[in-house]
Amino acid sequence: MSETGRVSLQRSCPCGTGLAYDACCGPLHRGARAAATPEELMRSRYSAYALGESGYVFRTWHPRTRPDDVTPDPSTRWTRLEVLDATGDEVEFVAHFETSAGPGRLHERSRFDKRAGRWVYVDGG
Incomplete structure (x- = not known):
């Protein structure tokens, strides 16, 4: 079961906009709407990683x-x-994380492409 099934939709979105999850990345994860920009897609993918929404990560990858x-x-x-x-x-972006080995960070410049009217992640470096 995904994490979003167990958390309040009114809590702050993991992507850092300050909006509630249900007003930010939640509708994208549920398929209620598509990301309007590459930044919105990247933020929603970060939230998907944070919440264990691997299906969303898969669907939004070229x-x-x-x-x-x-x-x-x-x-x-x-x-x-x-x-x-x-x-x-x-x-x-820089995504900060913690593992059993301690804190870390992922610094990436991601590229996106519009495919069939929807933004998708292509690659990063």
């Missing part, structure tokens, strides 16, 4: 670059997201 298994490591706890830049089809 099929050409998507791995067979996108299941997040259950020992990783995503703690904070910083968006550094969002220009055109790229978003640069």
